[in-house]
Amino acid sequence: APSLRPTEVWPVIDPEDEQFWKFVRTQFPLTDERAYLNTGGLGASPYAVIDAVKAKMDELEKVAETGHSEELWKDVKTSAAQLFGCDATELAFTRNATEGINIVCNGLPLKRGDEIITTTHEHVGSTVPWLALMKREGIVIKLFEPSTAAAQENIDRIEKLITKKTRLISVPHATTTTGQILPIKALSALTKAKGIWLFVDGAQTAGMFPFNLHELGCDAYATSGHKWMLGPKETGFLYVRKDMLDVIQPRIVGAYSASEFDLVKGTLEFLPTAQRYEYGTVSIPLRFGLGAAINFLQKIGMENVWKRDQSLSTRLFMGLKSISYVSVLSPESITERSALVTFKHEKIPFSDLQRHLDTYKLRTRGVGEGGVNALRISTHLYNTPEEVDRALEAVRTAYKG
Numbered sequence: 463a464p465s466l467r468p469t470e471v472w473p474v475i476d477p478e479d480e481q482f483w484k485f486v487r488t489q490f491p492l493t494d495e496r497a498y499l500n501t502g503g504l505g506a507s508p509y510a511v512i513d514a515v516k517a518k519m520d521e522l523e524k525v526a527e528t529g530h531s532e533e534l535w536k537d538v539k540t541s542a543a544q545l546f547g548c549d550a551t552e553l554a555f556t557r558n559a560t561e562g563i564n565i566v567c568n569g570l571p572l573k574r575g576d577e578i579i580t581t582t583h584e585h586v587g588s589t590v591p592w593l594a595l596m597k598r599e600g601i602v603i604k605l606f607e608p609s610t611a612a613a614q615e616n617i618d619r620i621e622k623l624i625t626k627k628t629r630l631i632s633v634p635h636a637t638t639t640t641g642q643i644l645p646i647k648a649l650s651a652l653t654k655a656k657g658i659w660l661f662v663d664g665a666q667t668a669g670m671f672p673f674n675l676h677e678l679g680c681d682a683y684a685t686s687g688h689k690w691m692l693g694p695k696e697t698g699f700l701y702v703r704k705d706m707l708d709v710i711q712p713r714i715v716g717a718y719s720a721s722e723f724d725l726v727k728g729t730l731e732f733l734p735t736a737q738r739y740e741y742g743t744v745s746i747p748l749r750f751g752l753g754a755a756i757n758f759l760q761k762i763g764m765e766n767v768w769k770r771d772q773s774l775s776t777r778l779f780m781g782l783k784s785i786s787y788v789s790v791l792s793p794e795s796i797t798e799r800s801a802l803v804t805f806k807h808e809k810i811p812f813s814d815l816q817r818h819l820d821t822y823k824l825r826t827r828g829v830g831e832g833g834v835n836a837l838r839i840s841t842h843l844y845n846t847p848e849e850v851d852r853a854l855e856a857v858r859t860a861y862k863g
Contacts, residue, residue: 496823500826505842510754518747518751519747528744538752547677555697555699559588565700566682566702569711580604583640606620610792613795635683638829662683668685700736718741774847810860826838
């Protein structure tokens with residue numbers, strides 16, 4: 463069937479109705495032949511986003527203008543603030559989560575001997591910046607291995623590492639390895655009580671399930687627009703809580719970072735918002751497309767998106783649990799499990815298992831981080847129960863012992 467363009471009338475939004483989700487699938491140019499199960503790596507964009515980027519690019523190239531617009535920036539950030547539960551003025555546009563991580567890493571007043579605590583399951587984007595700071599400034603990095611047994615176990619492991627020199631705890635909202643949702647709210651309470659900063663890498667959660675940054679209580683939160691948010695590639699957001707704006711110093715700056723500046727007088731005042739972390743000419747079509755992605759998610763409703771993601775990932779989780787020689791590494795607890803499900807086959811190396819799944823036209827992702835050496839499947843709103851069942855069938859046929 464030909465794909466329906468997003469301008470067509472939407473059916474009643476019902477997360478329990480498989481027909482509704484079939485309609486949602488038609489809003490993406492994804493082929494049916496290949497099941498895309500790697501949103502944790504890169505999200506697919508719907509036509510609404512693709513068309514928005516193309517239309518804005520066509521519009522701007524006809525007049526050779528950048529299209530920079532305070533009104534557009536404010537509109538997109540206002541929508542994002544509703545999605546994230548924060549103020550629009552606390553959000554900066556970034557190219558990806560990695561850029562947001564770098565802004566925080568290099569902007570915090572950390573010095574030689576200061577300690578930060580992070581996990582052994584970090585994505586490369588939240589590994590290299592801290593290692594670079596360690597090499598350059600002499601900070602000390604202390605590690606804990608996330609426990610999938612219980613949320614409190616992670617709080618306990620972190621607490622044991624805290625000393626008088628601990629300045630920051632940096633953790634993912636959900637790990638890239640097993641998709642485990644970490645207890646951010648409880649961690650915020652701990653860090654506040656001890657006068658420590660808390661930074662969260664939200665690349666694997668923004669656009670997957672609803673949350674409220676003000677309620678979570680972290681000091682800063684970085685995410686990308688190109689995964690679960692379904693936005694254009696090379697887009698993202700950095701949230702910096704209002705009272706942290708003067709703590710996290712902007713290090714790379716330029717046009718649009720300052721409210722006042724005078725080279726002759728030697729004066730400079732940064733903007734009183736998170737826009738201080740933005741600089742220079744940017745792609746307005748990409749930001750316009752990011753706004754379209756947020757509107758697409760909000761049209762469906764984040765609670766409904768999460769119901770769908772949970773339904774598919776639980777189907778996968780339970781199916782994998784029933785297969786011989788397969789061990790599921792993602793948490794048992796539904797409250798700690800995201801839509802990323804990671805598993806191992808006791809008889810087959812994960813790289814061989816991935817190649818076997820490739821023959822079923824299944825796009826998955828190997829997880830080498832933290833020595834996990836397993837296979838990860840991500841299910842998002844454009845996936846179907848049939849694709850999950852196809853993945854389960856592929857795993858079942860991988861070993862003939």
